[in-house]
Structures are given as C-alpha cells and as structure tokens.
Amino acid sequence: MDLQTRPFRSVLYIPGSKDRALDKARSLPVDAIIFDLEDAVSPGEKPAARETLAEALASGGYGNRTRIVRINGLDTEWGEADARAAEAMDCDVLLLPKVESPEQLDALAKLTTKPLWAMMETPRGMLNAAAIGAHPQLCGMVMGTNDLAKELSTRFRADRLPMITSLSLCLLAAKATGCVIVDGVYNAFKDEGGLKAECDQGRDMGFDGKTLIHPAQVDIANAAFAPSxxxxxxxxxxxxxxxxxxxxxxxxxxxxxxxxxxxxxxxxxxxxxxxxxxxxxxx
CATH class of the missing domain: 1.10.287 (Helix Hairpins)
Known part of the structure; x- marks a missing residue:
C-alpha cells in the first residue's frame, strides 16, 4: 500500500525519547504512529532522542503501520539536525510543526527526499491552507487543535463550533489536492463517549482519521473511521x-x-x- 491507499483511522503520538513507549507501539493496532521529537521531548533530551528513535526504527517491528517522524520547526536550534537525522531513518514521512506557508515546506524539502506532512495549528496556517496543500512534496495534513485553540482564544465546546471554519478550510485544501488529513487529538483520554462523538463528527466531516494521545483511544477511532x-x-x-x-x-x-x-x-x-x-x- 502507498500513502494514498493506506488507512489512517488511528494515528498515535509516541515520544521519540522513550524506549518503553517505542517498544509498546509495535504491538498496538494503530494505522500510523507519529514518533515525536517536538513537544513530547524536553530540550535537554532532543539530541539523544534522535539516536533513540533511529535505533528503534532500525530495529523494525512496526509492521505496515505508517511511520511518521515529527521534527522540531526549522526555526529552532534542533529542526535542521532533526530533518537530517530523519532523512536517514527507516520512516515513511516527515511531519513539520506549525506550517504557515509553502515556503516552510520548501526549506524542509531541501533537507529530505521523503514525503512531507504539515501540522496545521495556527491562524496563518488556516488562511494559507490551500497553498500549503498544493506543495508538490506534501501528502498529508494533521490538525493541531490544541495549539489552534490557544491561538484563537476559543473555549472548549463539545460541538467544536469555534473550530469548524479552521477544520473546514484544511479539509477543503486536503481534498482539493489529494492529501491525507487527520483530525486533532481529544485530550480527555478516559472520556470514551466524548471521544466517540468527536470521532463521529470528524468522520462525518470527511477526515481520514484521528490523532491520539493514549492507546486506550485506539479502538474507538478505528471503529469510527472504518466503513460499517x-x-x-x-x-x-x-x-x-x-x-x-x-x-x-x-x-x-x-x-x-x-x-x-x-x-x-x-x-x-x-x-x-x-x-x-x-x-x-x-x-
């Protein structure tokens, strides 16, 4: 399966610095894994996390799950080194955070030949979604709803009404260009009813799947985004x-x-x- 035909019902974030989490992910029934070198790794751990993740990916065992490495932004002191390291890793995709323009993807494309995904998590990113989605090396978008909520100063609502315009802009951009697009995380990982409702909403809107923060969320996402x-x-x-x-x-x-x-x-x-x-x- 190529990236356009693989399912992306469940896309689980895993810290790239944690050996135990990296090992457990090998046995989880997820469609894709985001191996995170950004938010989930403290500044002092970032150089070592690259080596830990590279070793885990080289060891294999992740089957046909899509392996996505989220690097730090290229405007940080770690981003370029992350990109160069990830280019040599046994992964399928590089995920760039806080993408606001296609020029940011251009900069990353100079450092890697791998397919790119974009984190969509800022107001400027929403307004430039169409141009970002049209980038020739881009094949996926991830909604970063936590950062977006912060930037928009929205309050939490179960119906996500304050997010609808942003979600829809990115959906339109992804569908127009044939990109995969996965919905943002649901933070209350013990709230199964709330997670199911948000998954159902995302599936009804047209998302391909949902990003997850805890293995307990996997079964609900897999069921919601699969054909009944x-x-x-x-x-x-x-x-x-x-x-x-x-x-x-x-x-x-x-x-x-x-x-x-x-x-x-x-x-x-x-x-x-x-x-x-x-x-x-x-x-």
Missing amino acids: EAEIDTAKRQIAAFEDAEAAGQGVAVVDGKIVENLHVVTARSILAKADAIAEMAR
Missing part, C-alpha cells in the same frame, strides 16, 4: 444494481428507494477499497 458493515453491504448492492442497470441500457439504478448514479458507485467502490485496506492492515 451496513455501509459495506449498501456499497456492494449499489455497485451490483448499477451494473445491472447499465447492462439493461439504463444510466441509473434504485437501491433502498434511492437513486444510484455513477457518482454513488465511485463512492461505493471507495468504501470497499478502504475496507480491503483495513483488512490487509490486520493481517
């Missing part, structure tokens, strides 16, 4: 009905009292492809 059995069944029946209609010289079919056109078949095939990709991940 009912969706899979409907997709199969839509495809079959449309193919029968085409064979009869008709351009539309009817399933469950609803019109099925070619655009619905495209969506149905996408649902089945995602289900197949998830099944492959579980092997």
